[in-house]
Amino acid sequence: MEHVDGFGEFDLGNNFDLLDLPSFDEFLINEIDDITLSQVCETIEFENAAYEGLLDFSLSPGNGNSSMMEIESKDIASSESRFAQPVSDDDIKNLIKDQENVNTKNNTKWAMNLFEKWRASRGGDIPELNHMTSEQMSFWLGRFVMEARKKDGTEYPPRSIYLILCGLLRFLKDNGVYDKNFLDESNGEFAEFRKLVDARMKSLIDKGLGCDVKQADPILPQDEETLWLKSVFGRETAEQLQHTVFFYACKLFGLRGYDEHHSLQCEQFKIGEDSAGRYIQFTGRATKTYKGGLGHLNVQSKNLKHHSPPGDRCMVDYFELYLESLGNTGAFYRRPLPPTDEVLIRFGQQLVGVNKLKSFMKTIAEKGELKGNFSNHSGKRTCATQLYISGVSEQEIMRRTGHRSEKSVRKYKRSSEQIDVAVSKILDPPQNKSVCVKSENGVEPPRKKVKCESASEENCSSEFRVLQDLTNSNKAVFANCSFNFRIGN
Template sequence: MEIKNQKGEDYPPKSLYLVMCGLLRHLREHGVHDMNFLDKNNPAFAEFYSVLDSKMKNLLDQGLGTDTKQADPISGDDENKLWESGVFGLKDSKTLQLTVFFYACKLFGLRGRDEHRGLQCDQFEIGEDSEGRFIRFIGRGSKTYHGGLGQMSINNKDIKHYCTPGPRCMATHFETYINAVGNDGDFYKRPLPAMPGNSIRYGHQPVGVNTLTKFMKEISQRGSLKGVYSNHSGKRTCATSMYEAGIDEQDIMDRTGHRSVTAVRKYKRLNDKIRKKVSNVLDPNSDVSLSMSKRNEQSDDDKEINLKNSPCHKKQKVRNALSEITTKSGVVNFSGCTFNF
């Protein structure tokens, strides 16, 4: 009832619950396994559960937790904008590093800081086969894959991405970057100033964790993108792009590394384009609604004309004529006739 954040304000309902989960995890890590105060069926903590439940409902009624901010995916238009404005490309060391960072997220479903901070050059392989040039990524430990006896039945992430030839060929960008950082050790190394004849240079020191955390924010600022962007936007872009293209959920999970359909569906949230499409269907002033209204206002005369010209109507006229002939003469014999309907 008394818990507050550093500003002395109430936490949102979900945050309050997550604080309780953190306390429970702390107890279990220290050997206390018989104090599950989130078990509503445990009479020892029934009052606690009831108070927490009431508090969360009350906070929701106050409007807390209704405006949840999530990292936005990079749309296709914004991605094109980043290329055209020079945020992505081979211009210099920083530009190339931001490019490979974003596409390591999008192409291979890597998480923001967690999977990038330990990334090594030898996890990437540039090759070519009958299908074309490709980048192969071999994953290691991650949030969803730790290895060991408990995950013997789970395969490590091993993705081969085939690249489209052209000025934005990712195989070329990744190969240029890996050669520049030395083909060994940490994947992200500090960019160095350009020198005559060599505009892409990197030092031996790895990029700091705090700098790596801000990469996506830096990309969005350089490109003047509007939205909420964090390093998690890259993985969300990966899942959202495949979702919009109608890719099967199992194939999405192979790229993102999720182990359940429920987990991957959290990334397939509606983007602004889909929301706009839904809005156009529902809004009374939209082009879609107005065109539907005009179709509904078609006059009865037009409908009658359309009915008379329809194939079904013509067939029925022939049937009526044949029926009338049969009624008058009793029997009708046809020989060498062709009927086209």
């Protein structure tokens, strides 16, 4: 069965975007080469040793014992302030739990609730999932995949089936069951179950389920210009400025729909200037594609610098004004306040609500009267699409969006209307040039008569007269054509 990227992190509503779903790899156990890990640990120990001055420590016969006693006494004296208080098992569990993605937790809970409701509807003695044997799990999960339905009784699309199984697998791992990975192709105990899932997903595709995936539309350049002309973007009011900064934080730095914005801090932005001009520097933190754990030792967080030329739409000026209005510290999205006689742009200390932040892009599109399916994910898609249309390399697009594979970033690139029209013209059948082509309004283009511009009609060649008679008749039509003639010798 094909490995599917992009699952796990999603909106549980009806219009969730499949591109919000985190990779299935994220809830598999990350495997790290032991040699690589040991080398990294040695490097860290070396750096710590150098930092603490231990590399310069010498055990010479003259001062060895006294130096050792002195260092030991210093270690004992400073140990109380150097180390944290002893941690409990609950502290460790809470730390691990807090680092789990909220949407991933919701996906696990949703999948288990669905499974438990199905188990109750069956009425029999179906064991609890984490207490099943491999044989029982293969049997009952197969029945569950075949019988699961939405609340309205309709069948789930193929990817939803896969999401549900991913949620059930995470539940097993959260409860210490690691030896029953029914999606692992190397696990022969569940080979028949995977064949069933594969056949089930294919049969749903045959029924047309899951073929039309609803995705967020990008904001194309003409729509972006409309937002400026209709004053949706600007810096006359706090709300207008916030909407502008929100959109361009998505577009310039490829920020994700909600999760990256929710935790965004003013300290992650820096205004600077170099030989190329003024710039905004953004430093990312933990995201869906960068967690910072053992599995991401060779992955770095975003560190992007965006230069903007001076002008009335210079983004450096907009971000600088916005950051100054927030005091250059703290949460990046706070509630706008009404202007005063002294200060036009004001923000309070209260954070923008979750639901309001999630609807920012939809609000922007509605104010601009844009047509399409716009959500907060439109911002990241706008970044990838506009770079793609302009011919930027996939490597640079990935650097901006934060994707770690070409396959993932290609899902974000959407064709523009101009590209679609050009491709359509290329693939259309050749036009019959003997038939008059009418314009878009259905009116036949006017015929242009050919005139001989020589001093007298007698100077026109016989060939030119033939062409003149032909084009001035109703038997042929020439449109948008240029003719060059050489009269005489």
